[in-house]
Amino acid sequence: MTTTIGWFDRRRREVFTCPACGWQGLLEAADSELFERSFLLVYRCPPCDGPLAHIPLPDEAEIRRAARRGDAEALEMIQDMERASE
Numbered sequence: 357m358t359t360t361i362g363w364f365d366r367r368r369r370e371v372f373t374c375p376a377c378g379w380q381g382l383l384e385a386a387d388s389e390l391f392e393r394s395f396l397l398v399y400r401c402p403p404c405d406g407p408l409a410h411i412p413l414p415d416e417a418e419i420r421r422a423a424r425r426g427d428a429e430a431l432e433m434i435q436d437m438e439r440a441s442e
């Protein structure tokens with residue numbers, strides 16, 4: 357079973373264990389593939405290429421919720437969106 361975690365979930369920044377081979381590392385260090393049509397980011401395990409985690413891309417409401425919690429990345433994304441709409 358592949359874990360689905362939210363974009364702003366702190367597990368995204370923590371050490372992850374591959375359920376198939378036991379590899380441990382940060383998701384940032386793993387290979388990732390973006391499926392733009394399904395708005396999904398999929399991380400793959402470097403040694404065994406098994407799926408580690410599915411991360412659906414956040415919609416605007418989710419970004420705003422995370423920003424209200426003080427999530428630094430969400431605040432940055434909102435700034436980018438506001439710059440883009442100027």
Ligand SMILES: [Zn+2]
Nearest residue numbers: 374377401404
């Ligand atoms: Zn693995």
